[in-house]
Amino acid sequence: MRVGCPKEIKNHEYRVGLTPGAVREYVAHGHEVMVETKAGAGIGADDDAYRAAGARIVTTAKEIFEKADMVVKVKEPQPGEWAQLREGQILYAYLHLAPDPDQAAGLLKSGVTAVAYETVTDDRGGLPLLAPMSEVAGRLSIQAGATALQKANGGRGILLGGVPGVEPARVAILGGGVVGLHAAKMAAGLGADITILDRSIPRLRQLDDIFNGRVHTRYSTIDAIEEEVFAADLVIGAVLIPGAAAPRLVTREMLSAMKKGSVIVDVAIDQGGCFETSHATTHSEPTFEVDGVIHYCVANMPGAVPITSAQALNNATLHYGLQLADKGLKAIAEDRHLRAGLNVHRGRIANKAVAEALGYELVSPEAVLNVA
Numbered sequence: 001m002r003v004g005c006p007k008e009i010k011n012h013e014y015r016v017g018l019t020p021g022a023v024r025e026y027v028a029h030g031h032e033v034m035v036e037t038k039a040g041a042g043i044g045a046d047d048d049a050y051r052a053a054g055a056r057i058v059t060t061a062k063e064i065f066e067k068a069d070m071v072v073k074v075k076e077p078q079p080g081e082w083a084q085l086r087e088g089q090i091l092y093a094y095l096h097l098a099p100d101p102d103q104a105a106g107l108l109k110s111g112v113t114a115v116a117y118e119t120v121t122d123d124r125g126g127l128p129l130l131a132p133m134s135e136v137a138g139r140l141s142i143q144a145g146a147t148a149l150q151k152a153n154g155g156r157g158i159l160l161g162g163v164p165g166v167e168p169a170r171v172a173i174l175g176g177g178v179v180g181l182h183a184a185k186m187a188a189g190l191g192a193d194i195t196i197l198d199r200s201i202p203r204l205r206q207l208d209d210i211f212n213g214r215v216h217t218r219y220s221t222i223d224a225i226e227e228e229v230f231a232a233d234l235v236i237g238a239v240l241i242p243g244a245a246a247p248r249l250v251t252r253e254m255l256s257a258m259k260k261g262s263v264i265v266d267v268a269i270d271q272g273g274c275f276e277t278s279h280a281t282t283h284s285e286p287t288f289e290v291d292g293v294i295h296y297c298v299a300n301m302p303g304a305v306p307i308t309s310a311q312a313l314n315n316a317t318l319h320y321g322l323q324l325a326d327k328g329l330k331a332i333a334e335d336r337h338l339r340a341g342l343n344v345h346r347g348r349i350a351n352k353a354v355a356e357a358l359g360y361e362l363v364s365p366e367a368v369l370n371v372a
């Protein structure tokens, strides 16, 4: 198969869909790989590194969209990219379609077969192609929150860990999945007072075991969310219902009862965000303020640390990427976890949560791929 990797064009997105190491694996499987010039610049991989791995360097993304049978990217295609996708082509990338009707319409119109990293599943009920970026974003969320809390940045002016004789800051984490766990690890390392809220009691048990009393856990009800959010200096939004728009757990009304200068880091913004007042921001202008509460809502947080993120992402995407390149649609038909990743196929939505969120008719992946 002819596999293509364009340079990412989202604001301050420095990751790359294929590292030179991944290219070498595709080439070893007999595939032809085209990489746009400078696609790896953000991770310090120059065109020669890609050539050494066996790629052909092309000067424009246009050539990749025209010629590739499969396009491997990091972020959801931007408007100029949707227009170049076409029927018979596979797109393998993050999509986050539920809160993004325009992109969904663009992908449907193109006829492309789009596999979304974030809805591919595994045997343990996890999301293995989302998890590494959730690890990164969870860890970054505390760095971003700590910075925004500084007075000169509009925050309350409180140090997460306090100092001997002075109380630490309070951190509330909504959702104790991968983002929540990694946020809690960082916040614990800095000495904050942490509470994690989740709807899954087994997950709260696991977190209690992991942290051995170092963090508080609470079942996520409206009451519990209000108490924790009102008392918090920093709130991390980390809930997910796979494929679906994020539940709005903190309303505009609740916001007015939060401490002035407190900070929200809504990591779940890529699925629409779990605060009513959130809207997506970029690394260029990451924060805005509503009712005295600083909001950080960057939808591609891992793009800020591409050396870590691109490697972690490629580690996770390589297996299914090779399956897709080796077998095409048959790979999706054969593997139920990859089928869970199929979001769009030849003008139809093939993911239930996405179809429900956007009001499209669902056609099951089994039906479109003629799987018995």
Ligand SMILES: NC(=O)C1=CN([C@@H]2O[C@H](COP(=O)(O)OP(=O)(O)OC[C@H]3O[C@@H](n4cnc5c(N)ncnc54)[C@H](O)[C@@H]3O)[C@@H](O)[C@H]2O)C=CC1
Binding pocket: 118, 127, 130, 131, 133, 134, 135, 137, 174, 175, 176, 177, 178, 179, 180, 197, 198, 199, 200, 203, 220, 238, 239, 240, 241, 246, 247, 249, 266, 267, 268, 269, 270, 271, 298, 299, 300, 301, 302
């Ligand atoms: N902004 C960014 O750059 C990035 C955003 N993300 C996003 O972060 C979000 C979280 O991802 P993961 O941690 O990997 O998901 P996950 O599936 O590991 O964890 C989500 C957790 O939310 C919990 N949850 C669901 N409804 C809840 C409720 N009402 N109250 C409390 N908890 C609830 C679930 O039980 C689960 O434990 C996703 O939207 C993901 O796409 C991930 C990476 C980067």
Ligand SMILES: CC(=O)C(=O)O
Binding pocket: 075, 094, 118, 130, 133, 134, 270, 299, 300, 301, 302, 303
């Ligand atoms: C998961 C996601 O949206 C990201 O890594 O940018």
Ligand SMILES: [Mg+2]
Binding pocket: 096, 270, 299, 300, 301
């Ligand atoms: Mg995102």
